[in-house]
Amino acid sequence: MCGIVGVFNHPQASVLTYYALHALQHRGQEAAGIVSMFNDERNGKPRFGIHKGEGLVLDVFSDHDVFTKTLKGSCSIGHNRYSTTGSSSLANIQPFHFNYTSGNFALAHNGNLTNTRELRHRLKSDGAIFQSTSDSELFLHLIARSKQQSQIAQVREAVQTARGAYSLVMMSETAMYASRDPQGFRPLCIGRIKHEHGYGYVIASESCALDIISAEYLRDVEHNEILVIDQHTIETGEFTSHYINESMETSRHCVFEYVYFSRPDSKIFGHAVDKVRRKMGKNLADESPVASANPNNKVVVIAVPDSGNTATLGYSRVNDERYPSRYEIGLIRSHYVGRTFIAPGQDNRQFKVKTKFNIVRGVLEDNTVVVVDDSIVRGTTSNSLVSLIREAKPAEVHLRITSPPVKHPCMYGMDFPSEEELIANHFASDSDIARELGADSLRYLSVQGLMDSVPQGPGIDYCTACFTGSYPVEVDLTVTKLATEE
Secondary structure, three states: OOEEEEEEOOOOHHHHHHHHHHHOHHHOOOEEEEEEEEEOOOOOOEEEEEEEEEOOHHHHOOOOOHHHHOOOOOEEEEEEEOOOOOOOOHHHOOOEEEEEOOEEEEEEEEEEEOOHHHHHHHHHHOOOOOOOOOOOHHHHHHHHHOOOOOHHHHHHHHHHHOOEEEEEEEEEOOOEEEEEOOOOOOOOEEEEEEEOOEEEEEEEOOOHHHHHOOOEEEEEOOOOEEEEEOHHHHHHOOOEEEEOOOOOOOEEEEHHHHHHHOOOOOEEOOEEHHHHHHHHHHHHHHHOOOOOOOOOOOEEEEEOOOOOHHHHHHHHHHHHHHOOEEEOOOEEEOOOOOOOOOOOOOOHHHHHHHHHEEEOHHHHOOOEEEEEEOOOOOOHHHHHHHHHHHOOOOOEEEEEEOOOOOOOOOOOOOOOOOHHHOHHHOOOOHHHHHHHHOOOEEEEOOHHHHHOOOOOOOOEEEEOHHHHOOOOOOOOOOHHHHHHHO
16 A cells, blocks of 8 residues: 655655645555755755654645745655554654665655565664664665665665565655566556746656646556656656566556555556446446346445445446446545544444445435445445445345455555455355345456456556465565564
């Protein structure tokens, strides 16, 4: 999870980074940080300006003076945190920064390394002192300890040593580096923004971060690529590109980015999320349509907002070709939910759902209702949601899920629990899960239906480990226990 941003050669770099992080808030809500680079007025030497904190971007940067007094300069990187490896402590808030023989350096990471334990043990044996429990800090030690002569060679050696999922944005005193692992699990794109002195360049997890600052989308950072943005880029508009590994592997994009995590108005892996989700909904309707038990009533198709909205449009359209159906807004989501403390007189989970959603009774009452959602993980939220919908007294409630059953934990950066906590592993059939959730029926999109929904092409493949248990990169199974043992 997590969102990363980098801005190079713009007079308001940190302000642009702030707005880009705001657009990427869905990728992490635990903490946020920005590190900027500027020249010290006293001696002309490069310095870092640093501001980090726990909470949402709006809260962390509520004092606007920080952008003129601390986060100065024309180059900056930023990070929204959602912890997967490493605890939620102040020491783990990114971007990370340090000073070594080649000068100041800062880094922000989205993803999860799978050889964390091995690398930490090796580096500790060599005398490294870790300041955090995050796997992202490993990159700093690997870069600082590299014997390579050039900085790009040091960066390349570090990312070659790491294994797993990483999209990185890195800032030195003279350049910005962006890199995606050889499998390209997580998205990362490049944009360009014009200012009075020329062009600035933007690196971001998703293209919605470019849109908010009116930057032009150029292309994705390719899997297995290290992209360099420096003075040569400013003068010519051209990037310098290096490969991590000499041989190019087939990409293994995280398919769950399309299912749920990315914003529907984003372009990831070179394709529009909205278009892919509509196709998921259409394929799900082809596989598992719903007819009303009462032939005089239409089927009412509603989304679990917001991630289910786009797929629901696709589902309702195709379902209507077979059985009279209409798309309706049956659930209203509150976007201003903070923490829920006391659950007065009812189950805490149900109360949390009610603070987030409310029902439109006139849409649901006496109707056959199809509820389209992106996924079911533990099932606790789905159970409470069905109970909430039942309060409107619909005739039937059918769940349709635009992904296959989640049966395995993600080791590459999604916060999925252990196999024992996943509801799909506790029941023999979809009908059994439906009964547990209080629904009349439950159907998932098949793995094949999902693969038919996502973009295809030469050298493109997807990681489906959370559905199939097929992990494309070897996993140190102790990596998820690291935070509790440190």
